[in-house]
Amino acid sequence: MKKYILILIMGVFLGACESYLDEVPSKSTNLPLETIEQLDALLGNYYYFFTDKSRNAALCTDDYEISEYLYNGFSGNSYRSMEIFQVATWDVKDTPFDGKETFWGTEYTKIFYANMVLYYLDGVSGTEEQKAELKAEANLIKAYSYWLLASNFCLPYNDATKNELGVSLKKSVSFDESAARSTLEETYAEIENCLEEALKLENSIVKDGTFRPWRGNTSAAKAFAARYYLSVNNYTKALQYANAALADYSELFDYNSEMSFYKTTTTVNNQQVEINYPSTYLSDDNEQLSYKEFYYARFSYHPYAWYVPSQTLMGLYDKDADLRYRYNFVENYSYVRDRTGISYPGYIAMGSYNIPSGPTTSEMLLIKAEAIARTGNWQDAMNVLEQLRVKRIDAGMYTELVANNQEEAVKLIIRERRLERPFVFTWYDYRRYNNNEVSYDDVNLSREFYPYNGSTVLSGEPLVTYELKKGDRKWARPIPNTEVESSLGEIKQNTY
Template sequence: MKLSYITTLGIILMLSGTGCKRFLEQEPTRQTSIKNVDQLQALVDNSPALCDEPNNTAVFSTDDTEIPADFYKNNVNRAHALASIFYYVFDVDMIVGEPADNFWSREYRNIFTANTVLDNVEMAAGSATDKAMVKADAHFLRAYSYWMLANYYCLPYSSANLATPGLPLKKTSNVEESLKRSSLGEVYQFILDDLNEAMKVNREDVDASKRWRVTRKTVEAMLSRYYLFTEDYPKSLEYANRALSSTSVVLKDYKTIIASPPIVYNNPTASLEIPEMYNWSNLQTLQWPELYYPRYTNTPGQWFQPSESLLQMYEGQNDLRYKWFVIENGGRRFSVISPIAFRYSQFSDGRQIISGPSRAEMLLNKAEALARTGKPGEAMNAVNELRAARFTTPTNLSAADTNQAIKNVLAERRREFPFAMRWMDIRRFSINNYPGDDVTVTRNFFKVNAGGVDVNTPQTYTLPVGSKRYMVPINGVDINASNGQIEQNKY
């Protein structure tokens, strides 16, 4: 993963030091020093810079997160930053007024990296095979970033929403490209086209030591997700099964996870159990055996704060996802003593949780596609295959009918992917023809404004089913930098 060329490193440093304004509005430095395909491969091999998603919406805006009023009032100086609270209460204006949106910027930075590769690959020296592989990497990277952006800043995918505003589609690094938002339908078609291009790669299965290198199995996993979200359940099932034929992407049996030395606090005394992954390096995290492609929802605040409703989904310590990832007195990490505050921590001291396509996701995609097409028994078989690797003493789920099967699958999905997938799931549940999966998110908190949180004025906030606030507001800096080309979401 180390970059091989100073010129290539310079491109990455230039990207990492700029906001969205600079690489959407201004012409990038010409890559005249790129001579060969190895330099382009080094760009897409910069995995730590490409795989993190600093995503406040995923961390703070769903029913997986709860910041209890008494907790916040007692720990104002130790709790979450004010910008995070704006996302927690589904604000619009204060989010627009923030100095930057790192999630939007990071994904467009990835898109610029992909476009740099695609703009230069045919002129670079190298074999046809090497060029084809790096092109696949770039097409997939671009597709994935547009996927993430579309599932946060646009309305959910549906036939009724295809003509609504999508995203600025930057297809090259040419400054002359328009920043006007394409339609949602055009964005989804572009994503699908890029995935089909990536499928031309001649690598069949995932390299366990370089999971960021795109293979057919990588693309199949992403296509299963794409078709699940566009309600094409037969195709989602087809691609899930194809991805599951991988021999290098395997379930991690959580019974094999070992504990790291506990974290010990004094005054009052507390000894907190943590898993081995708590202190893993980036390289170790990138090699997690379940991943088809490494992506992580990231919070610099290091605190995914689980809601009571999420905690109640688990079967206590028997569910190893709870045992290893839910730290029951985790608030001590931030000097919170009272009330006891829970913390969800999967990797990197609570910074990262898996959001990229994984074997667990493919089993749940398969189960959901089967459940929604009237095959409850087969759906439960897929769910129970996952549960066998997640419990000290696994218990099999059963379903007598479609409704129970869907309920079981979605509950397992929430237990498996808290925070990382929940926002996207809530959105898609709202537009299908099955009201049993609809989610309303309610907050009992305090009055919030640009000046801070008024802890003496309680206020309730609600994100109703089908809300226009399913679209994250686009940052005002990016709107202004586009000279009127980028249209703000309408609420």
């Protein structure tokens, strides 16, 4: 961690702040930060903040297909990379050493930038109102990143786990600040402290006539608060903040009128194969960051550019009526990644790498529906759910979902969450389902796949069963060993 911070200090302001600074900050020089515009430019560089590189969200659930059939059918690294199989089968032996886990480091980079703003805020020129907004925005960044880190590298939070290891809480830009991990209870207390400050944001999501969800804003803070409180099963507060966010902004993307196909072809074994992408596949950075459902523009990023949908996931959709299946599951997409393999779909949202992961209006409706259903008023919850479904189901085939009791309503709502945003919500949802007040939504995961060692899949041997059960310590994914070593032993690895 200390080595990591030294590297950050050397390059932290290259980019958006380049026009403001005459020298690069270093340990031994005074940082030439004198105006509020310099700090605003740092938080305004969305390239620092907008990607969420969680391998666990992409690979660790039954949204992602791992199978003998696919392994034997493909040859390219988009599917047959060792780290994919290791992460997807919840390995804890080799994964810390694979050198491919960047999520811990990138989220701490965001926290570092936020701390830079907080550290220099009092000493720069600018109005008190401007400073208050940047302080709140920096705390939103920290709350969001700490929550992501805890939700990937720590056990799910409850009374039984509160004294387990949390994350490293970085509150300054000092080289001497300890990188030791806090307790899980301290981690969640810090998330709530940062969130409390973030909720003081007063900037609207629309500023000077421009829709700006890539910047901190009052609606983004409320929306993240709704997500956070749902994650700890506090349905009252989740509902409170979902309602507050929706009261600010409630635009929904309508698949019936705003989605179309982008048709193209690729050559496979000297034959032309048609591939129909959703029109959102072609969206550029500006269009993606301005996606009208966003409260806060963040994207899940999978470096292999192939979200491989499982048979289980695809089987949940009404393939005729659900427009999310029609447009987002791209037939023959495997040929783009491996031109000599077999035909298999890919899940596509915005480009090959990105799926919206930041809080959206559709997520707020799902949180609102689930919070209402879990607190007893399940009939009203179903009405809220239909406000979303009417924008996602073919208008000519639309029928309302029917629940006969609270349990049926909750199950329909949580299924809808998975249909709405696979490879994003599912990992985080499974963690909370296994730690809430009911057992009917518990999740135990298993896969059958070949055995492997640290470098090779042993495809000539019989299949074995890999499991991730409720209560398993592997719900806390391993921290990269490079981080453990660079912290000089202060960061403790998870125990299994």
